[in-house]
Amino acid sequence: GQQxxxxxxxxxxxxxxxxxxNCTSSSIFNTWLWYKQDPGEGPVLLIALYKAGxxxxxxxxxxxxxxxxxxxxxxxSASIPSDVGIYFCAGRDNYGQNFxxxxxxxxxxxx
Amino acid sequence: xxxxxxxxxxxxxxxxxxxxxxxSPISGHRSVSWYxxxxxxxxQFLFEYFSETQRNKGNFPGRFSxxxxxxxxxxxxxSTLELGDSALYLCASSLVGAPEQxxxxxxxxxxx
Numbered sequence: 001g002q003q004x005x006x007x008x009x010x011x012x013x014x015x016x017x018x019x020x021x022n023c024t025s026s027s028i029f030n031t032w033l034w035y036k037q038d039p040g041e042g043p044v045l046l047i048a049l050y051k052a053g054x055x056x057x058x059x060x061x062x063x064x065x066x067x068x069x070x071x072x073x074x075x076x077s078a079s080i081p082s083d084v085g086i087y088f089c090a091g092r093d094n095y096g097q098n099f100x101x102x103x104x105x106x107x108x109x110x111x
Numbered sequence: 112x113x114x115x116x117x118x119x120x121x122x123x124x125x126x127x128x129x130x131x132x133x134x135s136p137i138s139g140h141r142s143v144s145w146y147x148x149x150x151x152x153x154x155q156f157l158f159e160y161f162s163e164t165q166r167n168k169g170n171f172p173g174r175f176s177x178x179x180x181x182x183x184x185x186x187x188x189x190s191t192l193e194l195g196d197s198a199l200y201l202c203a204s205s206l207v208g209a210p211e212q213x214x215x216x217x218x219x220x221x222x223x
């Protein structure tokens with residue numbers, strides 16, 4: 001079945017630093033979603049991407065739909081303590097009716 | 112607008128029992144999906160309901176079932192619980208035709 005890989009698995013950064021993470025697939029996707037999950041809570045939708053090359057921002061977050069349609073990237077600028085959490089990507093292809101989720105990137109922000 | 116709500120938030124059951132979890136979608140959202148989240152397997156799709164019909168199903172045994180009511184509220188049931196069913200069960204709702212899914216806080220199920 002479809003699988004998504006996310007890298008890095010975890011990262012420790014200093015407050016104020018920029019963060020980059022990515023998500024890759026073995027399949028071509030037509031939709032990418034990025035979520036953040038805090039402990040004990042459900043994932044919160046951050047950004048949705050619908051076409052190759054698309055670049056979308058949500059505050060300090062920017063995500064891109066890779067031109068190969070097999071990857072997506074999420075950048076966080078000027079990180080703050082509340083950015084701590086697990087970031088998930090989710091993708092869906094033209095034939096699938098449900099989303100496949102990546103294993104997540106755990107972000108820790110050091111003061 | 113209120114978000115997705117799930118009840119109960121926490122549940123402890125013993126092996127062999129059955130459990131029913133409830134999900135109320137965002138007002139106006141008619142599609143409801145269920146996911147199981149575990150540390151080892153991550154987020155895995157269980158099933159999706161729309162207009163009281165199961166539209167899509169993941170690769171889970173028949174012990175996992177669900178239904179949707181006319182008001183779009185959904186329930187999922189797990190029968191003959193196993194230790195491996197311990198997980199966070201998440202419900203997500205979406206507008207018809209829209210890919211964005213909005214998750215509830217989840218129900219933490221512990222099977223002892």
